[in-house]
Amino acid sequence: KAGVTQTPRYLIKTRGQQVTLSCSPISGHRSVSWYQQTPGQGLQFLFEYFSETQRNKGNFPGRFSGRQFSNSRSEMNVSTLELGDSALYLCASSLGGGREAFFGQGTRLTVV
Amino acid sequence: GENVEQHPSTLSVQEGDSAVIKCTYSDSASNYFPWYKQELGKRPQLIIDIRSNVGEKKDQRIAVTLNKTAKHFSLHITETQPEDSAVYFCAASHGSSNTGKLIFGQGTTLQVKP
Secondary structure, eight states, X not given: OOOOEEEOSEEEEOTTOOEEEEEEOOTTOOEEEEXXXXXXXXXXXXXXXXXXXXXXXXXXXXXXXXXXXXXXXXXXXXXXXXXXXXXXXXXXXXXXXXXXXXXXXXXXXXXX | OOXXXXXXXXXXXXXXXXXXXXXXXXXXXXXXXXXXXXXXXXOOEEEEEEETTOSEEEETTEEEEEETTTTEEEEEEOSOOGGGOEEEEEEEBOGGGTOOXXXXXXXXXXXXXX
């Protein structure tokens, strides 16, 4: 069974640009959550999608958005990038609440 | 709001000793508590989880205890080995609402000295 796949693995962007990250969940998993990981803040919840609907949203500005497609693949978009957006972005898929969440390897975003 | 506090932030033990990491959660509706291990440069991986209808769960050298009244849960690693060195994260979730959302603690860097 293939694991959670995130692309690209690394990105370097300039302030003000926008970026789109992709996450392919484990087959059969309809819940996809996104997290931002930084050394100072740990793992912070961005949002969760389930069956193409955003079910939960964390405390991030509107520049952070996402979507989920009918095959459960998810994308997240960050517009007007700021230096502070530099982080490892992780997605996790699961069957739903109270079930093991499997993480992808992450996308390392650097904003210069 | 939802919050999970984790202590200590760093922990250094001798090989063979035990290690204990503690977490406190704020939302009394939380009922699913997983623990993740993240090795340097790798993705977080689940090592053990517990649900609110259980007070303790054990898997070989790893155990987790839950005190719902105090809203505390802890990870216990016995007979530590150098390969246990990693960052450990606790998390809390509303399992009954079927959400996959996890609120994580700040992480504990565990160093096991040979």
